């Protein structure tokens with residue numbers, strides 16, 4: 039806008055004339071805007087600020103005025119004031135022209151070069167002329183870096199974000215297409231038979247995700263929509279990831295596991311593109327179970343990602359889920375969290391994660407089954423898994439896994455000492471059990487508060503039932 043303008047000797051004249059005119063019609067917003075802009079050009083920012091505020095009192099829904107006020111704040115190094123306004127403007131759909139540029143300037147002024155670059159890319163998408171601007175040069179970006187990244191035809195896989203090296207931004211041209219690095223497509227060899235207990239859960243997953251895939255006509259005939267996902271929640275180590283992987287095996291699908299923290303951290307400022315690339319990867323490899331771990335991170339991150347960055351990631355996630363730009367046919371979506379109470383409620387709308395499934399610590403039968411799974415293939419004396427797990431209430435699958443590991447280690451140590459191996463016995467396992475503390479208790483003490491005080495719509499009824507609170 040007005041910032042790079044030279045001081046103008048005639049400006050004082052103009053300012054006086056505008057002030058005189060305003061004395062006649064004090065509520066004339068265009069006049070006030072003109073005056074404020076001229077004052078800003080004369081670097082009389084405090085006066086300009088005062089007039090912009092006055093104009094906003096008269097035209098409170100004029101975002102161009104709001105943006106001008108934010109610029110005026112930034113010119114006075116009031117980053118915070120400017121940031122608050124820009125955060126507000128970024129929530130508009132679409133934000134008024136110039137919002138992204140100012141966002142980038144604020145971030146740069148705050149020293150957050152990475153996010154400034156990200157904001158600047160948006161600015162260029164908004165207005166390609168920005169690629170040639172002074173700000174582009176200050177960010178160390180050339181027009182060539184920015185070319186081809188605007189518009190809708192950009193390559194979805196081109197998710198590289200420039201790196202800051204010695205305070206400078208490395209050129210985008212240096213970045214290889216390693217955007218899905220660290221994400222591995224698996225073909226799990228485990229199926230439901232390898233998951234101990236959890237029969238109700240297997241049934242739900244089967245009806246909601248696997249059967250619709252196998253018999254789409256049948257589900258369509260009943261007008262049952264196919265799609266959406268399931269959100270698994272519960273204490274750590276009780277098999278959320280395990281059952282997600284087994285779901286893929288059961289459905290003879292591939293498995294793509296994504297930690298939301300990775301999406302948010304590794305591709306800072308580029309998470310939306312990254313999410314899109316991940317969904318596309320799963321769609322290309324259908325049938326595929328797409329598993330999102332730690333989805334609560336999306337919500338908890340939202341508060342500390344200043345402004346709308348977090349909102350953008352959530353919106354991107356939701357529109358991918360809704361299959362807005364591409365069909366999710368053949369993509370089974372599962373998500374998991376230990377903290378369902380931090381998950382954004384927008385996730386639970388129909389057609390999204392409309393069903394939350396509680397994955398409880400295994401009951402006695404399930405514990406025995408889990409123990410047997412982990413003992414399978416090891417040298418064993420005849421023993422009763424049922425007897426061993428009887429007193430192990432609150433033990434998670436991971437705890438039982440740990441117990442077996444401990445028993446095996448002790449056995450190996452003994453075998454090395456004696457020079458002869460001997461099979462695992464009931465006693466070995468009982469002894470190991472004493473050394474492992476059940477790890478789920480802490481989770482339940484947190485969960486209890488949410489069940490008692492925030493169980494709207496019976497969201498956590500399963501937990502209430504489990505705790506005997508209903």
Ligand SMILES: Nc1ncnc2c1ncn2[C@@H]1O[C@H](COP(=O)(O)OP(=O)(O)OP(=O)(O)O)[C@@H](O)[C@H]1O
Nearest residue numbers: 233234274275276277278279280408411435436439
């Ligand atoms: N029902 C089960 N049957 C067999 N093994 C199980 C079962 N539940 C858990 N396990 C074992 O416990 C380990 C931990 O389970 P998993 O990683 O799936 O827990 P989680 O709920 O995803 O935990 P977190 O919340 O920490 O991610 C698994 O590797 C698996 O060996």
Ligand SMILES: [Mg+2]
Nearest residue numbers: 278279280331
């Ligand atoms: Mg897990």
